[in-house]
Amino acid sequence: MHIGQNLRVRFIWEKYGWRPLLLFALYDAFIGLLYGPLNIHWLDIPWQPVATLGTAVAFYIGFKSNASYSRFWEARQLWGAVVNSSRTWAGRALDFVRTPDDNYHYDSAELAAHRRLVYRHIAWVNALRLHLRRQTAELWQTDVVPFLLDPADHALGQANNPPAQLVIRQGHDLRRLSFDNMLTEFREVSMAETLRELNNHQGACERIKNTPFPRQYAFFSYVFVMIFALLLPLGLVEEFDHRVALGPYHVWLMVPFATLVSWVFHTIEKVGHNSENPFENLENDVSMSAICRSIEIDLRQMLSETDLPKPLQPVADVLY
Amino acid sequence: MHIGQNLRVRFIWEKYGWRPLLLFALYDAFIGLLYGPLNIHWLDIPWQPVATLGTAVAFYIGFKSNASYSRFWEARQLWGAVVNSSRTWAGRALDFVRTPDDNYHYDSAELAAHRRLVYRHIAWVNALRLHLRRQTAELWQTDVVPFLLDPADHALGQANNPPAQLVIRQGHDLRRLSFDNMLTEFREVSMAETLRELNNHQGACERIKNTPFPRQYAFFSYVFVMIFALLLPLGLVEEFDHRVALGPYHVWLMVPFATLVSWVFHTIEKVGHNSENPFENLENDVSMSAICRSIEIDLRQMLSETDLPKPLQPVADVLY
């Protein structure tokens, strides 16, 4: 996620700028060459259908912008919800899990259970991040295992869906605590509700990850912009040619303007395209790494730990 | 659901391409023939009302694109919710259903009950898929019955609404477990909440299936595009005719451009049309078969089974 006030010029230039600009300029110059010096005048078409096409295409890429932005924003909301549920889970773990004595102060069994439940939750958050970014194989050992205090959980990285299995383990832990009389039935069901929320957040993230913006919408959006860019110089060339301020050279003035208008349409399409998939480890991603770290800090502070890691910092204005 | 990065050219050509292109080209050529060689000049109409019509039609098909996409996306969200509720159901079955002893380890009665509840849930997921695709009659035996461990459930394929009756059976099973002291009242109600969720997901899918995008909206969207395509060459023909680069042949240049613009409008309409109904076993469907398989794998892994089926693979870039 970009966090700078503005995008960096170089980033724009590399990501949105030179390639399409060059492409459109070459094509538009080619048309100018045919029409002007080479005098192939039947290339000229009336402007009106180009304008009507432009309106329809503007609608379509506007619709795509909207839908892509909604995908990004839903993804961000889901990770916001992960933050909220994390705090709720930690709070309930600390307050609801109790040894059946009359002593308010935490004893060692309570402290161990609290720590195990909260750390496994931090593991889940990181496992979900790896799962969505398809990095489980490389990073499970370094990013998840350190938070799995129960060695029996370490092997879950091999499962079809590691974070889903971790939620199941949390449920089994609650069941165990209830057998051990550290969790009453009512409080157990209340914590199981939070597990239900975690399942919902995870499933919704997977849905966005696994269901791309429907290909037919995405594909034609691109095709229509290209058709518009193809017709644009044909519609403009005669308008420029009949002006005479620059004599026979006037037709070349069409090139920068056609290029610019094509580029605007193309960029609108591309901005939408780049926001479609928010879990790809790219610069438009939801900053899952930073959110995971922030959850870790808050939850460990709730456990009264003081040796905490630092928040992640952006790299070249991008927070991952 | 298409999952390739782009649609295949052949798919586009067959599904969106040659038929409307041919149709529009023939019609536009016919107008060119009348106006040019046959000299029927009263066919020419001013461009302005065509442009205004084009704007209004662009609005209308934009609205339809939006609504169709929303239908698809809601359908996908519902199956995402089915995934989530499946995990929650399995988790609760494993944790909440207990024989009333003090032993934390699963005994055989627990294992049998867990397996029955989880397998019947996998049966429900598949039954819902068949119900939405109207395939219950053909596929009930192969796709649902293997997961129905209780033979009394096998006959439900005859019911008016098999998946709804399966949810009822899950409830009866909970009731039975509560009579057998394997499920406390509070935990039973909590699992009944998950059954409520399943009812909601199923009912919402049926709503989308049974209520097509309102026919009046869909019908006129198509009619308006066709009216626009009919008027388009009439508005353009004179503009091309009065250009002279190609002499009397210039009028024929109108044909490719009118065809292209008509095709863009037609395709926007058609893309929307093809996304309207997400449960038809077509290539734009929600990939219910793959989701059912994925649920089966995850849930059986939660039961500690190891002999698991493989995820479904896409066929020609389409996942069903």
Place this chain on the structure above:
Amino acid sequence: MHIGQNLRVRFIWEKYGWRPLLLFALYDAFIGLLYGPLNIHWLDIPWQPVATLGTAVAFYIGFKSNASYSRFWEARQLWGAVVNSSRTWAGRALDFVRTPDDNYHYDSAELAAHRRLVYRHIAWVNALRLHLRRQTAELWQTDVVPFLLDPADHALGQANNPPAQLVIRQGHDLRRLSFDNMLTEFREVSMAETLRELNNHQGACERIKNTPFPRQYAFFSYVFVMIFALLLPLGLVEEFDHRVALGPYHVWLMVPFATLVSWVFHTIEKVGHNSENPFENLENDVSMSAICRSIEIDLRQMLSETDLPKPLQPVADVLY
């Protein structure tokens, strides 16, 4: 609700076709008469303000289409939710209402209570339908009373709001069952939650019924389309007149084109208008009768009844 793949031509013609087409044709011909034969040339106005007006009006009727469709879809969602809650209610009635013995099999007191609660629910669904369609007076005896097994409920047809009073009766029945030790406190509250849902569904339907699409929006949408249709031939007439292919008769060509464009705008407005009110017993309605029947079938099948009615069939492609 229309359920055919396409609307019937005759339906279109009667509902959307001949009246506005005739009206616009007459008006446009009148303008043609004044301008052409009668030579009243000051009638001609420039096209530009008409085009700008057309864009603004297209926006406005697009907005109205959207809002009207949302009203229809919300209404349909609500009846989908009624279906879901019906299944949940029946499931809970069957599972939660128990005589306080250790016998899992239904005894006669249980069967009677289950049937009473489920039938009264079917009565509520039908009463809500009658209430929304303002048919309580005529159809209460035939459509609701047969499902009211407790004669004390029959008189509720006289109440200000019969379905709301039926929900109250369901609550009183739960209270009675709890006094009779057939419903534990916790299960009673859980069923009262479902009654809360029913109240919410009913109230939301009443809101849509009682609050028309705000009159100021609806009224001006119609007025603006009419203003556009009034100005349209004035803006077009000169364009057609200065063409000469048909000599003095050319001006009459304006009539069919102006009529067609007016009709498209008018139809967009009208399609929205016809979808605004989804509970009017018209052909664009939510098909409440069919839904009620379908609920009856499913719920009675849950009671293990076998003598079930048939689903409602569409009449001339319309399901009511």
Place this chain on the structure above:
Amino acid sequence: MHIGQNLRVRFIWEKYGWRPLLLFALYDAFIGLLYGPLNIHWLDIPWQPVATLGTAVAFYIGFKSNASYSRFWEARQLWGAVVNSSRTWAGRALDFVRTPDDNYHYDSAELAAHRRLVYRHIAWVNALRLHLRRQTAELWQTDVVPFLLDPADHALGQANNPPAQLVIRQGHDLRRLSFDNMLTEFREVSMAETLRELNNHQGACERIKNTPFPRQYAFFSYVFVMIFALLLPLGLVEEFDHRVALGPYHVWLMVPFATLVSWVFHTIEKVGHNSENPFENLENDVSMSAICRSIEIDLRQMLSETDLPKPLQPVADVLY
């Protein structure tokens, strides 16, 4: 809220009609005077930027229409939710509040408690209406106090937020009933959930009331329409002037058409503006008085009262 099928002509004329029409006509005539008789020809500007401006302004007022309508509709949904929660509250009061005997029939303590809880709720509904319309000072005695059976509540009209304090009193009453063994803990918490809903409905109404549609959006929407109306005759005047059917008088034809187009844009803006604030006791309001009365009737019928007030009737097609 308007409830007639159409708005009354006189209402339109007074509210939307003569003032802006007169204003625009005077301004447009003034431009006509300068350009025509006074021959100040430099006033004429090309039409193109006016058209582009018109498109942008159409977008902006379309956006505002949408947002204003959403505000109205959310307000109406909230009062629909108030209706639903009212029925749920009354149902729970009647069913859950019980003296701890085995007698199903209501005894006098029960009847008194039910009536107190239900009447205080009717008081809350009316107090909320007065609070939103800023009428607490004038109408508290007549519209709220009659429903406050406990004299200690009468003074709450002086509080900073009377309806919020009434909800607190309902909670205290539940607490008291639980001390008196008339409400079990579990049922008390369930009723407290309904109080939470009431808080949510009330707070959402206050949010809409206290947060106007952001002033910057509203202000510029008006300004842009005015700028468009200012430029419109300048762009049109030459087009009309160069037509000659009426000789030098032709320029005056610009006046009615410019006025009409300006008025359409202005009216779209104004319709949105008038729907922005749904709690102002004006004719576009949510009909809170009628809803309050309807709640009173239904709830008192639930208490088996028969001496009920009549529903409120619309005044000049407007229901308040």
Place this chain on the structure above:
Amino acid sequence: MHIGQNLRVRFIWEKYGWRPLLLFALYDAFIGLLYGPLNIHWLDIPWQPVATLGTAVAFYIGFKSNASYSRFWEARQLWGAVVNSSRTWAGRALDFVRTPDDNYHYDSAELAAHRRLVYRHIAWVNALRLHLRRQTAELWQTDVVPFLLDPADHALGQANNPPAQLVIRQGHDLRRLSFDNMLTEFREVSMAETLRELNNHQGACERIKNTPFPRQYAFFSYVFVMIFALLLPLGLVEEFDHRVALGPYHVWLMVPFATLVSWVFHTIEKVGHNSENPFENLENDVSMSAICRSIEIDLRQMLSETDLPKPLQPVADVLY
């Protein structure tokens, strides 16, 4: 938040007016100078691509207006939800926390607990405000500490996330009260539900604060408006120049009109831009200070306090 009926002229002028107006006027005059007096006629480009560009840009800034407004409105909804949850929290604290005697009247232990829980909640509301506005360091002592009756809480201002830690403390207080037999298990879980809501509200506010409107959308929206403003005079200059009413000076008339149209587009963009971030302590903010004060007044009135602060007043029509 602006609360005046209209924005103040001076505010408009300073915030939206003179800078862009001056900039556009200078640029447009520069083009006029080149084209007119300096006779550089090749600067003139046809209007058509400018119009098409204008339509596409209008779409894009319309989309941005919508998204920005949604951000503001979601932020406002969240603080409305904070108000609602505050009332619910206070109501539950007062009703649910009880010493285990049979005496309905509040005793001193109850009064102390109620006050501690409600005051800590007021502290949380203010801490959240400071956290979102990044003012914790300066204002913690004056705005939060006075409401922290338990001195152990004072140090939380040093935490990574003070309001999140305050919610944890509320949970610990509930745990303590349950050990002290002042809160039953069921009521404790019900209050923990409200803490869950508070976590959700806080997390959603943080999400809006920490995730700016995606930079690529925001950046290109500005760039496109600027490109449009750059091309606008080039497209208009010839149209004005060929008019002759003012002779060679006529070209200068282009300047005010081009400036005005550029300014409208720029202002639409800027209004959206200014609403993007609702927690910045600027004049378009959600009025969090006023809401905090209003919560304080209502909650202390619920505690029967009478020495209450006054509501915050707007400063120059802006409520902070």
